[in-house]
Amino acid sequence: MKSILLLLILSLLWGSSFLWIKGLLDVLSPASIVFIRCAFGLLVLLPLIWKMRLKFTWWPGWKFIGIVSLGAALPWTVLSIALQRIDTTISGILNATTPLFAVVFSIVLFQTRPLRSQLLSLSLGFFAVTVLLLTSSGVGGQFSWLHALLMLFVTACYALNSIGVGRYFKDVPASFLGFWTMLVSMVLNGVISLILQPRALLExxxxxxxxxxxxxxxxxxxxxxxxxxxxxxxxxxxxxxMVTFIAPFVTILLGVGLLGEPLHWGIGAGLGLMIFSLIAMNWETLKARRLARRNIV
Known part of the structure; x- marks a missing residue:
């Protein structure tokens, strides 16, 4: 129950992030947005780490740094670049491909044998992306094939980050992981921001x-x-x-309602197909849980 509530809260937060980034791009560069964003994130995490008396490791290792870099430092910068030429509604749906990439990477990198439902999910997900992209050109709003592909790169990074954390750093406290994710991203993007936009903080x-x-x-x-x-x-x-299952609805509502982005049939079809894809991906897990509950009863 706690996981479901937190999942809903996270979906609202991350689903609205496209709106904030889009607005900030009018005055700040992508690197500056990520730099200041992570600095504010650290302000929240530092008191929590101090309260929990977590031991601070000055250098947790290259593997750890590399994995947490895939959570923010690289994808958030690329995401901001992508939003310069693509609507938030489209980017929100493309963001839902993260679980699909997680399955692909699990198969390719760890030789995990895919379930039949997962293969169906990948097929539906690929079809959803194809429909969305093919129908988004020439209907108004912002759309660029290059920037759409950049969004797919972003979700691939998210998937690798999740797999890496779940496989190698499952026992590391969440606040510690979040702290290093913000710190690495802030430092890397801070250097770029200082070079490209040295007066960014004045905004x-x-x-x-x-x-x-x-x-x-x-x-x-x-x-x-x-x-x-x-x-x-x-x-x-x-x-x-599964946050990517709910967040697109938030993104679309805000994009259409507040930014005036076009709502065409391709968005509805793409989102619907993506939802069916995510359901298919988790079908076996849901089925197993239902059987387990019946046995308990």
């Missing part, structure tokens, strides 16, 4: 910019990633990645 003097970062940084990044890692460690990778 925080504007109330709308500061307010956006309070939500995007403190809540969506700091609290959000701690929730995500907690779910990953306690509920499993696929359960955590």
């Amino acid at each position: 925080l003097a504007h109330p709308n910019v500061l307010g956006a970062f309070l939500v995007l940084g403190c809540l969506s990044s700091g609290v959000g990633y701690m929730i995500f890692y907690w779910i990953t460690s306690n509920g499993g990778v696929l359960v955590a990645l």
Whole structure:
């Protein structure tokens, strides 16, 4: 029950993040957005780490750094670049391909034998992306094939990050994982921001910019990633990645309602197919849980 509640909260936070990033791109570069976003995230995580008396490791190893880099440092920067030329509604649906990449990487990297339902899920997911992209060109709004492909790269990074955490760092506290994710991303993007936009922090003097970062940084990044890692460690990778099942609805509602982005039939078809794909992916797990409950009763 706790995992479901946290999953809903995380979906609301991450589903709205596209809206905040889109607005901030008017005044800040992608690297500057990620830098300040992670700095605000750290402000939330530092007191929690201090309260939990977690031992701080000055250098946790290259494998750890590499995996947490795939959670924010690389994908968040690329995501911000992608949103420069693509609508949030489209990016939100493409973001739902994260579980599909998780299955593909599990098969390719760890020789995991796929279930029949997972193969069906991959087929439906690929078809959903194809329909969405083919119908999004020429209907108004923003759309670029290159930037759509960048979104798929982002979700591939998310999938590798989730697999890596679940496989190698399952026992690491969620707040510690979130702290290092924010720190690595802040440092790497901070260097780029200093070079490309040295006066970026001065934009925080504007109330709308500061307010956006309070939500995007403190809540969506700091609290959000701690929730995500907690779910990953306690509920499993696929359960955590189900956030991509709910978040697109939030993104579409905000994109259409607040940004005036076009709502065409391809978005509905793509989202519907993606939902069926995620259901198919988790069908065996859901079936096993139902049988287990019947046996308990």
